[in-house]
Amino acid sequence: MAAQELTGAEIVIKALVDQGVDTIFGYPGGAVLPIYDALFQQNKIRHILVRHEQGAVHAAEGYARSTGKPGVVLVTSGPGATNAVTGLTDALMDSIPLVCLTGQVATHLIGNDAFQECDTVGITRPCTKHNWLVNSAKELTRVMHEAFYVATNGRPGPVVIDIPKDVQFQKAEYVGPQNVVHKTYRPKVKGDIEAIKAAVDLIATAKKPIFYTGGGIINSGPFASQLLREFVQLTGFPITSTLMGLGAYPASDKQWLGMLGMHGTYEANNAMHDCDVMINIGARFDDRVTGRIDAFAPNSKKIHIDIDASSINKIIHADIGIVGDAGHVLEDMIRIWKSKAVKIDKSALADWWRQIDHWRDRRSLDYKKSDEIIKPQYAIERLYQLTKDRETYITTEVGQHQMWAAQHYHFEKPNRWLTSGGLGTMGYGLPAAIGVQIAHPDALVIDIAGEASIQMCIQEISTAMQFMAPVKIFILNNEYMGMVRQWQELLHGGRYSHSYSESLPDFVKLAEAFGAVGIRAKTPGELDDKIKQMIDTPGPVVFDCVVDKFENCYPMIPSGAAHNEMILGDDPEAAMVTEEGKMLV
Amino acid sequence: MSNESNIERHTIAVLVDNEAGVLARVIGLFSGRGYNIESLTVAEVDQAEHTSRITIVTVGTPMVIEQIKAQLARLVPVHKVVDLTVDTKAVEREMALIKVTGSGEKRVEALRLSDAFRARVIDTTHNSFVFEVTGAPDKIDAFIGLMRPLGLVDVSRTGVVAIARGPEAM
Known part of the structure; x- marks a missing residue:
């Protein structure tokens, strides 16, 4: 068969199709015009036109996290690429598989400070898992297929392919993905069996065990969540999870302690502190989780399962480290557990549960109810009650609303909760919600937002309108950058430096200006009806939920404190943050 | 930590x-x-x-x-x-080019010491030498230390290259 000669732009499209891509998020510009032209002449790939490249990357993240497939982004050179950097960094921190195609000036212009030129591979090197500058169309097929392989295998992450404009016009032979094998990258997915056996033996001796799980379970796929449920129920142990791991284990189950960490539950954090065996699966001992390192679960043996060898012993010493995919390792662990017919210390475990129930009785997520004013926690509770029986996906922005959502919205399934965990990117939630909605057109997709965060990528309402993505933007409007204000209250003597939002837009009118529907709720009495109205509205909705301006997010581990030094209520005097702690914010 | x-x-x-x-x-x-x-x-x-x-x-x-x-x-x-420090026993070598200027007794002393270090003279003028010296980094440190009072003006070092001892490849 004669070799198939295609232009670089056609190679890009064909490779995307062969990789199973049906949707890409992008924004055109001079250096990607040939690819946009090739896109115009086909109908296998749908292009979602965003309003800012950051939105394209977050939308692709939303698409990826809700489907388990890689998200694909297409942007132009220079500002197109630099605008994508925040999204790429976000995806790197949260291990989200993305393939971002950037245009570049023609090869003979590179290095000449040409119009819309920037050193894209240089700028994106530290914020991608890997990147490539393609020097000729001959390399393009290989790089395209390698990029998908690298983005999705091992610990997932974003990759960038920088394609000069002349390369998009050059002709070269196309080869299918089955003919491309990466030279060096072979991530380890199967855990070491001896280490897994040792882990099972250690777990069997536990008197005060806890499962601490993270986004690695979600990234491993729905099967890993199934296996986690099986193993947790087999052992009868308590389980907590990071922000990234919510939904891997059903929140309605009695063994579920809620989220851990800075704004985690009292029972989860105290159980972490007092445990004797910790089983960490796919979490990375992030500083929001550990609190003070030298006081972190001081009397425990730790098992750490992670697909990335560099996560093990990075922050916390692991007594048993297992490098491998969460699903594979859990599968082996359950098999070995069953074959050894492990007998756990049931009376010790019963004592442990009694202690945990005692912590639970503190009801750390409780808050002061009000009949006059909408408490933000109440708003999330009602939103949860009114949407939980539907196919619902929740995204968030970053701040107090994000933590309240994590505390008061409960997830039964993986891939339903999308939030910017590692980077903490305000502006993530709306474009991510659009990405989810594009992938799941019939689902109810809600961005739980703050009035400050939402303004960072608010232009994407226009995208939602154009592509009839009926996302619901649920703004907890307290007129403050709430988390900033909370920290200023606790650490900086209540000097609210620039955390009050002057001149907020009228969100209802703003929605209408975009052609969307705006709804405002001001009292607890009207909240349910308004939420129902939001759900029943067929198109995008901006919901301006006017909440208590001064509510703080509790419980909380102040910076520099240990897990058993939580502040429970609204008592700032209790938040004795040390000078050292202030630097950890 | x-x-x-x-x-x-x-x-x-x-x-x-x-x-x-x-x-x-x-x-x-x-x-x-x-x-x-x-x-x-x-x-x-x-x-x-x-x-x-x-x-x-x-x-x-x-x-x-x-x-x-x-x-x-x-x-x-x-x-x-x-x-190479933990997994294997390794040999480490570094090469340096070292320029020393001067005349009279100091110049003679520099040449005599270079011999003790098995450094080679690879360039010379009436008032300068360029020595090439190879060895473990501390040997090169020592040689540079000795040259300093004798008119050392310029040093170029390769940095360490290393390889495991024995028949095994990396």
Whole structure:
């Protein structure tokens, strides 16, 4: 068969199709015009036109996290690429598989400070898992297929392919993905069996065990969540999870302690502190989780399962480290557990549960109810009650609303909760919600937002309108950058430096200006009806939920404190943050 | 988790695909994560396979050294990472070119010492020498120390290259 000669732009499209891509998020510009032209002449790939490249990357993240497939982004050179950097960094921190195609000036212009030129591979090197500058169309097929392989295998992450404009016009032979094998990258997915056996033996001796799980379970796929449920129920142990791991284990189950960490539950954090065996699966001992390192679960043996060898012993010493995919390792662990017919210390475990129930009785997520004013926690509770029986996906922005959502919205399934965990990117939630909605057109997709965060990528309402993505933007409007204000209250003597939002837009009118529907709720009495109205509205909705301006997010581990030094209520005097702690914010 | 009293010096060999930007990735990893580079050498070692070998001398606590190796190993174009200080007994060599100017007794003394260090004179004028000296880094340090009062004006060092002893390849 004669070799198939295609232009670089056609190679890009064909490779995307062969990789199973049906949707890409992008924004055109001079250096990607040939690819946009090739896109115009086909109908296998749908292009979602965003309003800012950051939105394209977050939308692709939303698409990826809700489907388990890689998200694909297409942007132009220079500002197109630099605008994508925040999204790429976000995806790197949260291990989200993305393939971002950037245009570049023609090869003979590179290095000449040409119009819309920037050193894209240089700028994106530290914020991608890997990147490539393609020097000729001959390399393009290989790089395209390698990029998908690298983005999705091992610990997932974003990759960038920088394609000069002349390369998009050059002709070269196309080869299918089955003919491309990466030279060096072979991530380890199967855990070491001896280490897994040792882990099972250690777990069997536990008197005060806890499962601490993270986004690695979600990234491993729905099967890993199934296996986690099986193993947790087999052992009868308590389980907590990071922000990234919510939904891997059903929140309605009695063994579920809620989220851990800075704004985690009292029972989860105290159980972490007092445990004797910790089983960490796919979490990375992030500083929001550990609190003070030298006081972190001081009397425990730790098992750490992670697909990335560099996560093990990075922050916390692991007594048993297992490098491998969460699903594979859990599968082996359950098999070995069953074959050894492990007998756990049931009376010790019963004592442990009694202690945990005692912590639970503190009801750390409780808050002061009000009949006059909408408490933000109440708003999330009602939103949860009114949407939980539907196919619902929740995204968030970053701040107090994000933590309240994590505390008061409960997830039964993986891939339903999308939030910017590692980077903490305000502006993530709306474009991510659009990405989810594009992938799941019939689902109810809600961005739980703050009035400050939402303004960072608010232009994407226009995208939602154009592509009839009926996302619901649920703004907890307290007129403050709430988390900033909370920290200023606790650490900086209540000097609210620039955390009050002057001149907020009228969100209802703003929605209408975009052609969307705006709804405002001001009292607890009207909240349910308004939420129902939001759900029943067929198109995008901006919901301006006017909440208590001064509510703080509790419980909380102040910076520099240990897990058993939580502040429970609204008592700032209790938040004795040390000078050292202030630097950890 | 740094323990200042526990600092170790390690020589790490990294076999990489010789693709564009690979050195920038390695250097960026060290600067981005706050690790130290004492020396770094790089050259292609297999033209047919397009592989390069990078030899890095670094210092850190055992935990930091473990992190450095794990972080290097997860770079996509990296074939292999070997800690020559821990995993194997290794030989280390460095080469330096050293310029000494002067005349009279100091010039004679410099030449006599160079002989003791088996340094070669590779350039000379009436008032200068360029010595080529090869050896372990501390030998070169010692030679430079001796040349300093004798008119040392310029030093160029390659940084350490290292290889495991015995028949095994990397």
